[in-house]
């Protein structure tokens with residue numbers, strides 16, 4: 707059985723816009739857009755991982771976050787559990803630190819971006835807000 711990887715994911719919101727990054731094509735589910743985040747390490751809580759990943763990837767300090775949804779999804783080569791949080795307050799200006807393209811996108815335009823298949827319910831829920 708494939709081990710399920712727990713991933714902390716942040717939907718960073720400001721004025722009805724969300725900050726997304728483009729996943730490098732060399733990576734798992736590469737060439738698609740993503741919400742910043744990454745794997746929860748051993749001995750780390752999901753919220754610790756969320757804070758760490760958003761600092762490492764987009765250089766912000768999370769001040770407020772709320773659980774949004776959990777999605778378990780099996781890619782052929784990887785089983786993931788995405789623990790998604792809305793980040794509604796943060797310090798610093800989001801900036802991609804890992805060389806990926808990144809941008810603010812209006813919530814109602816999210817449907818124009820290609821995300822990994824597991825993200826479908828996230829995008830649907832955001833579009834219905």
Ligand SMILES: Nc1nc2c([nH]c(=O)n2[C@H]2C[C@H](O)[C@@H](COP(=O)(O)OP(=O)(O)OP(=O)(O)O)O2)c(=O)[nH]1
Nearest residue numbers: 713715734735740741742743744745786822824825
């Ligand atoms: N960050 C992120 N990962 C996602 C999303 N949707 C989705 O299926 N994933 C999957 C892709 C990866 O298989 C997995 C973990 O993401 P990751 O590669 O960013 O993990 P990480 O930041 O710890 O990076 P690394 O150790 O692989 O370099 O979650 C999403 O919206 N954001």
Ligand SMILES: [Mg+2]
Nearest residue numbers: 742743744745
């Ligand atoms: Mg990541």
